[in-house]
Amino acid sequence: MLKRKSKSEYVMKKERYEMRFCGSGGQGVITAAVIFAEAAGVFGDYYVCQTQSYGPQSRGGSSKAEVIISTKEIDYPKVVKMDCFLAMNQTALDAFFSNFETDGLLIVDSTFVEQVPTSGAISLPFTEIARELGKEIVANIVALGAIGYLSGKVSMENLEKAVIARVPEKFRELNIEALHAGIELAKNVNVDNLSHSPSLDDIYGHTD
Amino acid sequence: MLKRKSKSEYVMKKERYEMRFCGSGGQGVITAAVIFAEAAGVFGDYYVCQTQSYGPQSRGGSSKAEVIISTKEIDYPKVVKMDCFLAMNQTALDAFFSNFETDGLLIVDSTFVEQVPTSGAISLPFTEIARELGKEIVANIVALGAIGYLSGKVSMENLEKAVIARVPEKFRELNIEALHAGIELAKNVNVDNLSHSPSLDDIYGHTD
Numbered sequence: 168m169l170k171r172k173s174k175s176e177y178v179m180k181k182e183r184y185e186m187r188f189c190g191s192g193g194q195g196v197i198t199a200a201v202i203f204a205e206a207a208g209v210f211g212d213y214y215v216c217q218t219q220s221y222g223p224q225s226r227g228g229s230s231k232a233e234v235i236i237s238t239k240e241i242d243y244p245k246v247v248k249m250d251c252f253l254a255m256n257q258t259a260l261d262a263f264f265s266n267f268e269t270d271g272l273l274i275v276d277s278t279f280v281e282q283v284p285t286s287g288a289i290s291l292p293f294t295e296i297a298r299e300l301g302k303e304i305v306a307n308i309v310a311l312g313a314i315g316y317l318s319g320k321v322s323m324e325n326l327e328k329a330v331i332a333r334v335p336e337k338f339r340e341l342n343i344e345a346l347h348a349g350i351e352l353a354k355n356v357n358v359d360n361l362s363h364s365p366s367l368d369d370i371y372g373h374t375d
Numbered sequence: 376m377l378k379r380k381s382k383s384e385y386v387m388k389k390e391r392y393e394m395r396f397c398g399s400g401g402q403g404v405i406t407a408a409v410i411f412a413e414a415a416g417v418f419g420d421y422y423v424c425q426t427q428s429y430g431p432q433s434r435g436g437s438s439k440a441e442v443i444i445s446t447k448e449i450d451y452p453k454v455v456k457m458d459c460f461l462a463m464n465q466t467a468l469d470a471f472f473s474n475f476e477t478d479g480l481l482i483v484d485s486t487f488v489e490q491v492p493t494s495g496a497i498s499l500p501f502t503e504i505a506r507e508l509g510k511e512i513v514a515n516i517v518a519l520g521a522i523g524y525l526s527g528k529v530s531m532e533n534l535e536k537a538v539i540a541r542v543p544e545k546f547r548e549l550n551i552e553a554l555h556a557g558i559e560l561a562k563n564v565n566v567d568n569l570s571h572s573p574s575l576d577d578i579y580g581h582t583d
Binding site (some may be wrong): 192195201204205208209212213214216217218219220221223225240241244245264279299332335337338360 | 397400405409412414415416417420421422423424425426429430431433434448452453509540543545546568
């Protein structure tokens with residue numbers, strides 16, 4: 168088993184960090200992406216570009232959102248190679264699992280994903296936790312908490328501010344509870360101990 | 376006064392239609408842009424790309440969202456020249472009024488915009504109407520109804536479907552009411568009779 172680069176080392180080396188959030192229509196991945204983008208770009212100090220694209224394939228009921236986070240101005244606003252991929256169900260995972268950065272984070276909702284493409288995947292029960300909180304629709308916010316914690320790109324304080332700014336006041340308490348449940352889930356994951364697929368660099372040495 | 380090209384003629388000639396929605400943080404322009412994008416791309420037949428970008432200027436509390444709508448795949452996902460610009464307040468109008476297509480639609484919330492840069496601007500009281508409906512925060516949905524109607528890029532049926540799919544069930548009725556109020560406002564606007572700034576083509580003839 169190859170050892171993943173330490174998380175802090177990995178986060179530091181990336182000037183540009185590319186994320187994709189996918190799920191079915193009702194799973195709230197666009198809302199999660201908008202909140203993540205605002206945590207990093209409005210409340211945090213990054214340049215951020217957040218995008219949704221729709222085409223003939225949009226009729227299938229699947230939903231996809233992207234977030235690019237950078238320390239410099241963003242020239243190309245779409246994902247080239249995913250550093251972080253959230254898949255809220257199996258269809259989304261199967262459809263979009265491509266161009267994944269070998270050191271990247273693959274995070275799936277274990278409630279709806281049975282088969283992961285790599286042993287390095289992080290499988291967490293977002294929807295199950297949301298159901299326990301009483302509302303399945305906050306599964307996206309549980310996932311947001313976990314991704315926020317694991318990606319190292321936003322402070323938990325800014326993430327909370329962004330959630331509060333975005334959700335209706337009536338649902339604020341529930342959403343903050345969901346966010347913290349996601350953060351707690353993520354604290355039990357040891358990213359540095361996950362296996363990952365070998366890159367060409369790992370196999371052949373650095374090729375520059 | 377120069378006569379604007381007829382609306383139907385204008386809509387037909389554009390393969391790519393570029394929109395920007397701006398306002399202050401709480402005015403819901405990102406939500407309006409997401410719903411417009413879904414009306415055109417999920418419920419309608421267009422290719423759509425919807426973007427928000429954040430940078431150091433994001434701290435000012437202003438909010439900006441873009442929607443590109445096209446009959447073909449979208450190569451460049453950001454606005455080059457606005458065909459439709461919604462400004463929900465004066466600051467947003469002043470900050471982002473640039474690269475405006477001379478035949479384009481400039482739509483402002485007259486509740487918060489006093490000074491428009493062209494006599495061709497369409498000034499409608501979105502927030503005032505929303506207050507009459509009982510909730511100022513649905514001003515974005517009133518604006519959405521008006522833009523949807525005036526842009527000619529989405530059917531009112533698809534716009535309604537997109538609103539229903541996106542807003543919490545508890546607020547559905549209010550939002551649909553707001554949408555229809557916006558559509559009714561727009562029906563009183565005669566786009567073909569608005570004046571517009573002369574383009575170089577108007578002054579010097581076509582220069583190709």
